[in-house]
Amino acid sequence: MAKKRIAWIDIAKGLGIIAVAIGHALETHGTLYHFLYWWHMPIFFIAAGFFLKPVVNNDWATYLKKHIVPLLKSYFIFGVLLITFGYVSGLHSLGYTLRYFLKLLYGGTRLNLYLSVFWYMNVFIIASIVVTFIITYVKSRQKLIIIGFLTVITGVSYKHLELPFIPSDWNMPWDFDVSLLAIFFMLFGNLYFAQIKEAIRKFNIIIPITLIILLLIYGQNSGIFNFGFFMKSHIIHASQPISPTLAVTTIPIMSSIVIFSLSSLISRSLPIITWILTTLGKNTLFIMYLHKAILDITQRLGVDSIVLRLFIAIIVPCLLSLLYNYVVKKIKLRNSNNKVVEENYV
Secondary structure, eight states: OOOOOOHHHHHHHHHHHHHHHHHHHOSSOSHHHHHHHHHTTHHHHHHHHHTOOOOGGGOHHHHIIIIIHHHHHHHHHHHHHHHHHHHHTTSSOHHHHHHHHHHHHHOGGGOOGGGTTTHHHHHHHHHHHHHHHHHHHOOOHHHHHHHHHHHHHHHHSOSOOOOTTSOTTSOOGGGGGGHHHHHHHHHHHHHHHHHHHHHTTOHHHHHHHHHHHHHHHHHHHHTSOOEEEETTTTEEEEOTTSOHHHHHHHHHHHHHHHHHHHHHHHHHHOHHHHHHHHHHHHTHHHHHHHHHHHHHHHHHTTOOOHHHHHHHHHHHHHHHHHHHHHHHHHHHHHHHHHHHHHHHHO
């Protein structure tokens, strides 16, 4: 029996993927750009943390097969398709294309252009495995909280980690150093899911948090305050007296809680918007992988309207995802029916 999805989480993911696409489409990096980057990546890590479970009976083989292998397959399949498309369309030479296949293995910030968002899957996979490992073997809630704070403190303490055999201008493979920040957000989501579910429907909690975020946006826009949080490139800066560590541990989480609360409100009062956003939220993987390429392609084709480019970049991958899921479902149903027929003949 399929588990019932939680509408406000799918809505939040739908809003998140729209924010990701907008962030990549904006030509000016002003207040809106900074605000989107405060939360549009953290919210995916927090939401993922909601559903992480300890591995039962140390059955890591089943865990990896069920949760990690499908993500790895999607990473390499979409990567190979987009790299090949870049060559076939004449965007890249054969030599560049062959080198880019090697970059796909290295991952992280070495990937750009159509594959510039692929760092997210690198970090998501690493963080998922690490957090699952932690919650499997560390049972003390207090110790888990301490581990969470240690990861974010460490993750903010350096600009880039370097390995002796890697060029100094290269980041870690698979953006491994960024994973510490993702681990913090995932662990937060895992530890505080129950509290978040309650808080997002309490106006005495949400209104003050929303006001704080609005004040921070106003401060960012007026130059009184400045917080930049760009996970892929590991660029983090915050104006005094707020330290980067304090900013990272509060602003993305508060912003995400506001989005969760808005999503909850939408799910209870706006059925049409709920349907649209939950549909996007259920199909974020295809949109995450493909929107950057489609934004670039539509621009090359002469589509000047950012709104139209965004619409195409979000809707086309969503439709492809729906088609893919439909075909997969039909194939599974046919195979299941064939199996029943075979058993009847035995």
